[in-house]
Amino acid sequence: MNTADPAQLRYALVREMLEVPDHVRGLDLKRITSFADRVRGDAVLLSGEGSSRIFPAKKVLADAWRHGYRDRLHTEAATQALEYDLRECFVFIASNSGKTKEGVRLLRKLRETGCAGVVGLVANAGTPLAQEPDASYVLACGPETAVAATKSVVEEALFYDILFRARDGRELPDLGRLAELMDQALRSAVPAEFVAALSAAGTICWAGRNDGVAEELTLKTNEIARKKADFLEGTYAVHGIEEVLGPSDAVIVVEPYPEEEAKFEEVLVRGVGSPLLAIADRETRFPTLRIPSYGDFSPYIQLCAGWNVLVSVGAALGVDMDHPLRARKIGNEFRG
Numbered sequence: 232m233n234t235a236d237p238a239q240l241r242y243a244l245v246r247e248m249l250e251v252p253d254h255v256r257g258l259d260l261k262r263i264t265s266f267a268d269r270v271r272g273d274a275v276l277l278s279g280e281g282s283s284r285i286f287p288a289k290k291v292l293a294d295a296w297r298h299g300y301r302d303r304l305h306t307e308a309a310t311q312a313l314e315y316d317l318r319e320c321f322v323f324i325a326s327n328s329g330k331t332k333e334g335v336r337l338l339r340k341l342r343e344t345g346c347a348g349v350v351g352l353v354a355n356a357g358t359p360l361a362q363e364p365d366a367s368y369v370l371a372c373g374p375e376t377a378v379a380a381t382k383s384v385v386e387e388a389l390f391y392d393i394l395f396r397a398r399d400g401r402e403l404p405d406l407g408r409l410a411e412l413m414d415q416a417l418r419s420a421v422p423a424e425f426v427a428a429l430s431a432a433g434t435i436c437w438a439g440r441n442d443g444v445a446e447e448l449t450l451k452t453n454e455i456a457r458k459k460a461d462f463l464e465g466t467y468a469v470h471g472i473e474e475v476l477g478p479s480d481a482v483i484v485v486e487p488y489p490e491e492e493a494k495f496e497e498v499l500v501r502g503v504g505s506p507l508l509a510i511a512d513r514e515t516r517f518p519t520l521r522i523p524s525y526g527d528f529s530p531y532i533q534l535c536a537g538w539n540v541l542v543s544v545g546a547a548l549g550v551d552m553d554h555p556l557r558a559r560k561i562g563n564e565f566r567g
Contacts, residue, residue: 232417232539239542244377244455244552248417248538251382252410254372255389255531260406262368263390264397269366272321272347274303277391278312279325280333282380282447283352287325287387289443290530291395297527300399309333313340321347323391327375327383329358338363352390354383377553379454381538384447385413385531392528404528412523416535421543424518425483428506429456429544432481436472437537438463438495439485444530448485448537455541457550466491469498478504483540484517485510485533492516510536 232239232248239245277288288306295304307315309324310333322341324334329351338360341349351360351367354374361367368390372382393403429435435458439445445462452460463472468482469491476482482505487495496516499505509515510533512524522536545552 232419232421232542233546234418236546239546242377242552243375244379244381245542247375247377248381248535248542250372251385251535252414252417254382254386255406255410255413258371258386258389258393258406260393260403263393266350266366266368266394267398269348269350270302270321270394270398273319274305274321276312276315276317276320276322277304277306277325278309278322278334278337279352280308280331282384282450283325283327283331283387284308285450286384286443286447286530286534287352287391289441289446290388291391293440293442294392294527295395298399298401300395302395302398304395309337312337317341317346318344319347322349323352324349324360324364325352325387326358326360327354327370327380329353329355329360331360335359335363352387378555379451379552385534388443388531404525409525409528409531412525412532413535416522416532417539419520419522419536419539421540422518422520425508425520425540426543426547428481428508429458429483429540430547432458432479432506434459434461434476434480436461436463436468436476436480436482437485438468438482438487439465441465442530444533444537445485447534448541451538451541454555455538455550455552456544456548457555458544466494469494473498473503476503476505481506481508483508483510485537486529487511487515487517489515510540 326334349364351364354370437445437449449460449462509517509519
């Protein structure tokens with residue numbers, strides 16, 4: 232991200248991205264961990280829509296599986312969750328606006344059927360998902376101006392991350408260190424090769440782990456670069472989709488599995504002819520945007536690097552990154 236370029240800094244999206252490290256530094260760990268004793272029940276559901284669920288929920292779910300957290304964590308979009316028996320479940324409903332229709336509908340259904348408890352995770356006080364649950368956490372980052380959510384995504388993810396690490400007795404992040412590494416990823420120069428390949432691509436495919444990073448960046452590709460995009464989970468990129476990819480489609484993989492790099496090169500580079508790029512904390516056999524790492528908290532750095540790439544592409548294409556033609560800040564607003 233070129234912070235010396237007034238053409239980029241004029242966008243609220245870019246300014247809000249650059250605010251993220253300071254918000255991370257200033258988070259109140261005790262305020263988050265105060266929710267630890269509220270969680271009860273046989274399982275915990277992390278619900279929401281779009282950016283309020285993809286990275287926040289899936290990042291902590293991946294950690295829960297890796298480390299064997301004592302809490303049984305699950306995630307589901309709010310409308311599908313209406314079909315589930317959640318009577319013994321503790322539910323978090325995340326919504327930047329606090330008035331996402333699907334989340335309000337799930338909350339009110341839980342009030343009828345019963346559950347172990349509900350917490351709203353919102354950026355706006357005085358909204359249904361702030362006022363009607365058993366408790367709510369109002370994000371310290373405040374409301375966002377840009378349509379594409381950024382600082383709210385990170386705080387929602389850190390809320391879950393810190394809360395469930397505390398409940399499992401695990402070490403909490405050094406927020407100052409994490410903020411500095413995220414800032415580095417945001418401000419690093421994006422290689423011209425990345426900008427050229429992604430700007431020319433008809434479709435941009437993000438490949439990577441199912442921890443929310445590549446999937447969230449897929450959504451951000453639609454909103455920021457205004458490109459068609461797809462999320463290729465794990466090694467899905469070499470399991471059939473190569474039949475319809477072409478040289479005009481680009482693939483960018485986040486922290487590729489070292490043992491699968493040769494297969495990706497064989498299928499996508501030599502077989503399809505697609506540009507294949509990587510974001511990683513090490514050199515890979517592909518053109519690589521190198522980033523720092525921080526153990527379990529590296530996904531936050533990866534996400535910031537992906538934002539950096541997409542802003543660079545959007546700027547190169549002359550996209551008005553604050554004002555999409557059809558996308559809205561509140562995708563499906565509750566009215567009533």
